[in-house]
Amino acid sequence: MNTAYNFAFFDEGSKREIRRATLKAIAIPGYQVPFASREMPIGRGWGTGGLQLTLSLIGKEDVLKVIDQGSDESVNAVSIKKLVSDTTGVQITDHTSRATIIQSRHRIPEVPLNKDQILVLQVPLPEPLRYFEPSEHETKKLHAEKEYSGAWLMLFEQIMKYGSMTTGADHPVMVHDRYVMAPSPIPRFDNSKMNENEALILLGAGREKKIYAVPPFTKIVSLDFEDYPFEGESFDGKCCRLCGSEGVFLDELIDEATGETYYQCNDTSYCCEILNEVEKAGVN
Amino acid sequence: MKLDIVHDLQSVYRKLVDSTSRPGLISDLGKEAALLDGKNAAGCSNSMLLLALTLLDPEVTFKVYGSDAEAAEKEINQLTFAKAVQADQADYLFILEDAGAGTLDEAIENANPGTFVNPHKSALIIAETGAISAGECLLLKGPGIQTSTGIKMDLIGNWIERRKEKNREYPTGVDLVFVDRNHQLLSLPRTTQIALNREEEREWVM
Numbered sequence: 029m030n031t032a033y034n035f036a037f038f039d040e041g042s043k044r045e046i047r048r049a050t051l052k053a054i055a056i057p058g059y060q061v062p063f064a065s066r067e068m069p070i071g072r073g074w075g076t077g078g079l080q081l082t083l084s085l086i087g088k089e090d091v092l093k094v095i096d097q098g099s100d101e102s103v104n105a106v107s108i109k110k111l112v113s114d115t116t117g118v119q120i121t122d123h124t125s126r127a128t129i130i131q132s133r134h135r136i137p138e139v140p141l142n143k144d145q146i147l148v149l150q151v152p153l154p155e156p157l158r159y160f161e162p163s164e165h166e167t168k169k170l171h172a173e174k175e176y177s178g179a180w181l182m183l184f185e186q187i188m189k190y191g192s193m194t195t196g197a198d199h200p201v202m203v204h205d206r207y208v209m210a211p212s213p214i215p216r217f218d219n220s221k222m223n224e225n226e227a228l229i230l231l232g233a234g235r236e237k238k239i240y241a242v243p244p245f246t247k248i249v250s251l252d253f254e255d256y257p258f259e260g261e262s263f264d265g266k267c268c269r270l271c272g273s274e275g276v277f278l279d280e281l282i283d284e285a286t287g288e289t290y291y292q293c294n295d296t297s298y299c300c301e302i303l304n305e306v307e308k309a310g311v312n
Numbered sequence: 313m314k315l316d317i318v319h320d321l322q323s324v325y326r327k328l329v330d331s332t333s334r335p336g337l338i339s340d341l342g343k344e345a346a347l348l349d350g351k352n353a354a355g356c357s358n359s360m361l362l363l364a365l366t367l368l369d370p371e372v373t374f375k376v377y378g379s380d381a382e383a384a385e386k387e388i389n390q391l392t393f394a395k396a397v398q399a400d401q402a403d404y405l406f407i408l409e410d411a412g413a414g415t416l417d418e419a420i421e422n423a424n425p426g427t428f429v430n431p432h433k434s435a436l437i438i439a440e441t442g443a444i445s446a447g448e449c450l451l452l453k454g455p456g457i458q459t460s461t462g463i464k465m466d467l468i469g470n471w472i473e474r475r476k477e478k479n480r481e482y483p484t485g486v487d488l489v490f491v492d493r494n495h496q497l498l499s500l501p502r503t504t505q506i507a508l509n510r511e512e513e514r515e516w517v518m
Contacts, residue, residue, distance in 0.1 A: 034318075035318050035319070036322075040317060040318065040321075041369055043322075044366070044367065044368075044369050045369075045371065047325050047366070047367070048367055048372070049432070050329065051328065051329070051332055051367075051436070051487075052432040052434075052487075053432075054329065054332045054333050054456075054501065055332060055487045055501035055502055055503065056431050056432065056483050056501075056502070056503070057455050057503065059431060059432065059483060061432045062432075084325075085325075085326065085329070086322075087319065087322045087323055087326060088319060143334075146329075168429050168430075169429060171429075172427075172428035172429040173428070204455050204503065206482065206483065207483075224458075228329070228333040241333075243332075243333040243334070243455045243456040243503075244333060244334060244455075244456055244458075245455065245456060245457060245458045246455040246456070247455075
C-alpha cells in the first residue's frame with residue numbers, strides 16, 4: 029500500500045460529496061443525480077465514474093473484484109485494481125462470490141449476486157434519451173414529466189427499419205415504473221439480471237458527471253412492445269468450448285487457421301471456476 | 313475524540329448505504345458511537361453526530377430542532393463548517409429527542425421536497441427516537457424490500473400520514489433516517505410505503 033496518498037485516493041471532502049449523491053440516487057431509483065466528478069489518474073471515459081463510486085465506498089475489510097467485459101485480466105480492469113489496492117491495501121479477488129464490491133464494465137457476472145455485495149457499473153452515456161435529444165436541459169424536463177414517447181419511438185423506428193429492436197447493448201429499462209434508465213452497455217442478456225436483483229447496483233458516469241442506482245429488489249422492465257417483446261441474446265444449442273457451460277453469455281470467436289466458429293464464456297472467472305471444479309472432481 | 317474520520321466514517325456511510333438500500337434493515341452504529349467522547353455539550357446523541365460528520369461540510373446546509381437547537385447548531389457548525397439555515401432551505405434537518413411531540417410532523421411539512429426536474433435537491437431528515445427494533449408494528453414495502461418487512465419504533469405523532477402527504481408526488485419528497493438511544497439506525501427513503509399494522513383490525517378481519 030502506498031501511504032503517500034490518502035486512503036482510497038480521495039480527500040474526505042470528495043468522498044462526502046460522492047456519498048451524498050449516492051444516497052440520493054438510492055432514494056430515487058433510476059434518477060441520475062449530478063455530482064462533481066473528480067479528475068482521476070485515468071482518462072475520463074475509462075471507468076472514472078465507477079472508480080469514484082468504488083473509492084467512496086471501499087473500506088479496509090472489503091474484497092474487490094474488477095472486470096472489464098467479463099474479463100478480470102484486461103488492461104483496464106488490472107489498472108483499476110492496482111490503483112485501488114495501492115491506495116487502500118484491500119484484498120483483490122477474481123471469485124465473484126468472494127467479493128464485497130464488484131466494479132464492472134459492461135457485464136453483470138454470471139454468478140448470482142448476494143445481499144452482501146455491491147455491483148458498481150461504469151457508464152459511458154447515462155442519458156437514455158440523448159440519442160434523440162441533445163440538450164441536457166430538455167432531457168431533464170422529459171424525465172421530470174415522465175415523457176418517454178421518444179424512447180419508445182426510437183425502438184419503433186428500429187423495428188420499422190430493420191424488423192427488430194437493434195439495441196445491441198444498453199437497451200433502455202424502466203425503473204420502479206418511473207424513470208427510463210440506461211443500464212450501461214451491458215448486453216441485453218444481462219438486463220433481466222437487474223430485475224429484483226439481491227445486490228445493490230450503483231452506476232457511475234465520470235465524464236457525464238452522473239450517479240444513479242438500482243436498489244435491491246427493484247422492478248426493472250426492459251422497454252418493448254406487446255407484439256415485439258424484448259429478447260436477450262440467445263445462445264441456443266451453443267456451449268462454451270472450454271467448460272461446456274450453456275445458458276451463459278458467450279463470445280463468438282473464429283479460429284483463423286481453420287475458419288471454424290467457436291464459443292467461449294465471456295465471464296472468464298466463471299469459466300475458470302467451472303473448469304477447476306471439473307479438474308478437482310477428475311483428480312479425486 | 314478517538315474517532316478516525318477516514319475509516320470510522322466510511323463504516324458509518326456503508327451502514328447508511330445498507331439501511332437506505334434495504335429499508336427496514338436496522339444497522340448498529342454502536343461501535344463508532346462509542347469512539348466519540350461521552351455526551352457532547354449540545355445534547356446531540358453520538359449517532360446523530362456521526363451522521364452529521366459523515367454527510368455535512370461547507371457545501372451543504374442544515375437545521376436542528378430541539379430544546380436548545382442553537383447550541384446544537386453551533387456545535388455541528390464548528391465540527392463540520394456546514395451552515396445553519398431556515399428549515400425550508402436546509403439540506404439536512406436534525407431532530408433531537410427533546411424537541412417535543414409533533415416536531416417531526418412540522419419538519420416533514422417544512423422540509424424542501426425538491427422539484428420534478430431536480431428531486432435530488434430535497435432534504436434528508438435525521439431524527440432521534442425511542443427504541444427501534446425488528447417487529448410487526450409498521451409494515452414496509454417498496455424498492456429494497458423483497459415482499460414486505462416489519463419494524464417496531466417508539467414514535468408518536470402523525471408523521472406517517474404527513475410523510476405520505478409530502479411524498480405524494482413522487483419523485484419529489486423527503487427521506488427519513490432514524491437513530492435510537494442504542495445507536496440503531498433505520499432509513500426510510502421516499503420510495504418506501506409504510507402501513508400501520510393494527511392488531512385489532514387484523515383480528516376483526518379474521
